[in-house]
Amino acid sequence: MPLLTPFETEALLLSLKVAAAAVACSLPFAVAVAWLLARKEFPGKSVLNVLVHLPLVVPPVVIGYLLLVTLGRKGIVGAWLDETFGIVIAFTWIAAAVASGVMAFPLMVRAIRLSIEAVDARLESVARTLGASHARVLLTITLPLTLPGIVAGIALGFARCLGEFGATITFASNIPGVSRTLPLALYTALNMPGGEANALRLVVLSIVLAFLALGISELMARRVTKMVTGV
Amino acid sequence: MAGAIDIDIGLRRGGFSLSAALSAGAGITVLTGPSGSGKSTLAGAVAGLVRPERGHIAVNGETLFDAGRRIDVPAARRRIGYVLQDSLLFPHLSVRRNLTYSNRKADLALEQVTGILGIGHLLERKPASLSGGERQRVAIGRALLSGPSLLIMDEPLASLDAARRAELMPFIESLRDTLALPVLYITHNWPEIIRLADTVVLMEQGEVRAAGPLQAILAAGDEGLRHLVPDGSVIEATPTAGDVDGLCRFETPAGPMFLPRASSPGGKVRLFIDAHDVAIALEPPRGVSVQNVLGGTIDSLTILDDSHLDLRLALAGEQAIRARITRHAGAQLGLREGMAVFALIKSVSFDRRLQFRNLD
Numbered sequence: 001m002p003l004l005t006p007f008e009t010e011a012l013l014l015s016l017k018v019a020a021a022a023v024a025c026s027l028p029f030a031v032a033v034a035w036l037l038a039r040k041e042f043p044g045k046s047v048l049n050v051l052v053h054l055p056l057v058v059p060p061v062v063i064g065y066l067l068l069v070t071l072g073r074k075g076i077v078g079a080w081l082d083e084t085f086g087i088v089i090a091f092t093w094i095a096a097a098v099a100s101g102v103m104a105f106p107l108m109v110r111a112i113r114l115s116i117e118a119v120d121a122r123l124e125s126v127a128r129t130l131g132a133s134h135a136r137v138l139l140t141i142t143l144p145l146t147l148p149g150i151v152a153g154i155a156l157g158f159a160r161c162l163g164e165f166g167a168t169i170t171f172a173s174n175i176p177g178v179s180r181t182l183p184l185a186l187y188t189a190l191n192m193p194g195g196e197a198n199a200l201r202l203v204v205l206s207i208v209l210a211f212l213a214l215g216i217s218e219l220m221a222r223r224v225t226k227m228v229t230g231v
Numbered sequence: 232m233a234g235a236i237d238i239d240i241g242l243r244r245g246g247f248s249l250s251a252a253l254s255a256g257a258g259i260t261v262l263t264g265p266s267g268s269g270k271s272t273l274a275g276a277v278a279g280l281v282r283p284e285r286g287h288i289a290v291n292g293e294t295l296f297d298a299g300r301r302i303d304v305p306a307a308r309r310r311i312g313y314v315l316q317d318s319l320l321f322p323h324l325s326v327r328r329n330l331t332y333s334n335r336k337a338d339l340a341l342e343q344v345t346g347i348l349g350i351g352h353l354l355e356r357k358p359a360s361l362s363g364g365e366r367q368r369v370a371i372g373r374a375l376l377s378g379p380s381l382l383i384m385d386e387p388l389a390s391l392d393a394a395r396r397a398e399l400m401p402f403i404e405s406l407r408d409t410l411a412l413p414v415l416y417i418t419h420n421w422p423e424i425i426r427l428a429d430t431v432v433l434m435e436q437g438e439v440r441a442a443g444p445l446q447a448i449l450a451a452g453d454e455g456l457r458h459l460v461p462d463g464s465v466i467e468a469t470p471t472a473g474d475v476d477g478l479c480r481f482e483t484p485a486g487p488m489f490l491p492r493a494s495s496p497g498g499k500v501r502l503f504i505d506a507h508d509v510a511i512a513l514e515p516p517r518g519v520s521v522q523n524v525l526g527g528t529i530d531s532l533t534i535l536d537d538s539h540l541d542l543r544l545a546l547a548g549e550q551a552i553r554a555r556i557t558r559h560a561g562a563q564l565g566l567r568e569g570m571a572v573f574a575l576i577k578s579v580s581f582d583r584r585l586q587f588r589n590l591d
Contacts, residue, residue: 122319125280128306129313130333130377140332144323228323229359 007198008205010177011185015209018093018181019161022101023108023154030105030153034112035142039121055167056106064099064170071098071171095172096179100161107160108153115149116142147224155217162209182206235381235413236260240276240286240296249273249283249437258407258429259414264459269437270417274383277415278313279306290381291413310335312374312382316389318366320358326369327354333377339410344372347409348402364395368402375410382406385417400426421461425503433459445501450543450551454533462506462541464552469499478522478578484548489522490578509554510575511542513564523576525552529568534558542566544574 004012033052037045055063071078072090081087089095119142127137143150165183172179174188186202189195239252249269253260262270275281277288279295282303288296290311295304320329330341345351348368358366367387374382384403388396404427406412418424424431425445432442433456441448441456448456449464468481470492479492481502490502515524527544530551535541540561542554552574566572 120319122315122317123321125278125306126313126315126319127321127332128280129278129309129311130373131307131310131335132332133307141321229357 004205005201007176007185008202011180011182011202012205012209014093014096014177014179015162015181018096018100019158021094021097022104022161023157025097026101026105026108026157027150027154030108030157031112031143031146031150034109034116034153035138037109038113038116039142052109053106055103060103060164060166061170063102064167067095067099067102067167067171071095090171091173091175091179093172093178096164096168096181097161099167099171100164103164103167104157104160108157111153111156112146112149115146115152118149119145145228147228148221151217151221151224155213155221158217159210159213162206162213182209235291236277236415237289238273238277238286240273240283240288242272242276242281242283242285244272247272247437249276251434251437251439252286253432253439253442255413255415255430255432255442257411257413259403259416259427260430260432261424261428262415262417262432262434263419263424264434264440266419267436268434270434271385272437273434274313274385274415274417277381278311278383279304279309280313293380310378310380312377312379314367314370314374314382314384314387316386318358318363318370320361320366320369320373322358324358325354326350326356326358326361329358329369330354330373330376332373335378337376337378339375341376344375347405348372363391364399367391367399371402371406375406375412379412381413381415383415383417386419387416388420388423389418396420396423403427422503425465425501435459446551450553457541461503462553462555464504464506466502466504466546466550466552467499468502483550485525485527485546485550485552488525488576488578504552504576506541506553506555508577509552511554511556511560511564511566512573512575515573516575519575520577521575522578523574525574525576527552527572527574529566529570529572532561532566532568540566544572546574 033048037049068090069075073079073082073088078089081089089098123141124137127141132140163183164181165187168179168181169184174180174184180188182202182205186199186206189199189202234254234256237254241250242248247269249272251269251273262273264270272281276283276296277290283296283298285298287294287298294302295309296302321332324332330344345354348371350365350368350372353361353365353369358369361369371387388399391399400423403414406414416427428445430442431445431448433440433448440459441451441453446465449460466483466485468483468488471480471482474492477491478489481488481490488502510521525546527546530543530545533541538557538559540556540558542556544552544554546552554574
């Protein structure tokens, strides 16, 4: 007998796919926003800050609803995407990834921003006096020294994506194989008569997955820190 | 001819305002003054890291900043080496990659710089494993390898102990003497200033209070500057060969002095003479233990407070010396400006380690 039922395997693989895509696509933006917030002064900075943190403070269902009205088929952006490119996001696995990515975004930005702020700005100044362009300073000094924070941001973001429920069910619904990730599968099992045993198996699976993800990120963080500081 | 450094800038930041003008020639120009006097801000403006609101900055005749002509050369193109108290080595790069970080062409090769600074054996190490003195030498080397036309050193020795400081000072002297690199040097530490400075710039509250050769600055004894400089004076002297009872004869423009030897014969040294170690006599004294007697004329006599006087004596060879005596003694001797007197200096009052410097 296989370890996991097809129902569980499907949810697990979908969860991993959704989380990986969400983190991979939002990471460059998270780094850029974190750098702006950490290093630059500009009008509207506090507005950007609030916007970025919104998913952290409003109920996930609100975010899901907002995504639906903007990216949904009838939404402002969604309608345009549909008409111009024939792309429909709502109620697909991409919608689940978008919902997870938006929910994970503030956590990633926070981790990376703290790490950029911890880089002594004078190191960047010294690099400038040595003749390095702004781009070279960013690529050879700021980003390498921020790597531990970026790894932490990826780990936090990934974990947040695996656990995403409210925004996903609102924006991507609960479609088996499309948007039924582990938490949604667990919710489905709990709503079925006699589904407690299945639910318990999914709970154990979620916990094991969480442990694995955290363990791997911890190992990576140690590696990267050693690489960066030499101690 | 334009000097190595020509600055006249103003800027305001919050409650702080800087308005400084100075020009200095080659050699080591020391900026000193209390914390918050604007030294580091001035250095940052020269390096291109702080933008002044008005004025101009030129180094070796090249205009780096001119508010009127809208010139503001970016830091990356200024060719200003910048060394700070915290060496600020890039922690994720080896010593070698720190040293070769700059893409600019330098006159010096990596081997020459590591040779001068004695850091050749550290190349493959990471900064975290270096001692404070080693880190600072690497930071200096990194700046030199960026081909600078001016080196700014902002308290480069402040985080090191006295022994490490003494160890690093010859390296800094060699920048001036063998590489002919002008240096803008920031410090509070007077032994460093006495040893290194060619020009001293006294700053306070964002303004330049005085600038000039070290001896002139110390001898000035100006009312408004007294709290910014140590009470004392500097005389340049040449040690001669052959010690007598452990004392060496130093030839100075003001006459011979006998002091404990601190350096090999030949090269010139600077002697710092604390005003408190100088006594005054009306005649060449007999029957006293003091070894050094220099004749001179009272140039100025200033009442410091209820009980103390500050005297400045003009000595032979255009040297000057300051003496701190009591008003009571001054009255007893009938001291007044223009009087010929003798300065008595105890040989044991000299700090051998720090207050000498090779000038050759």
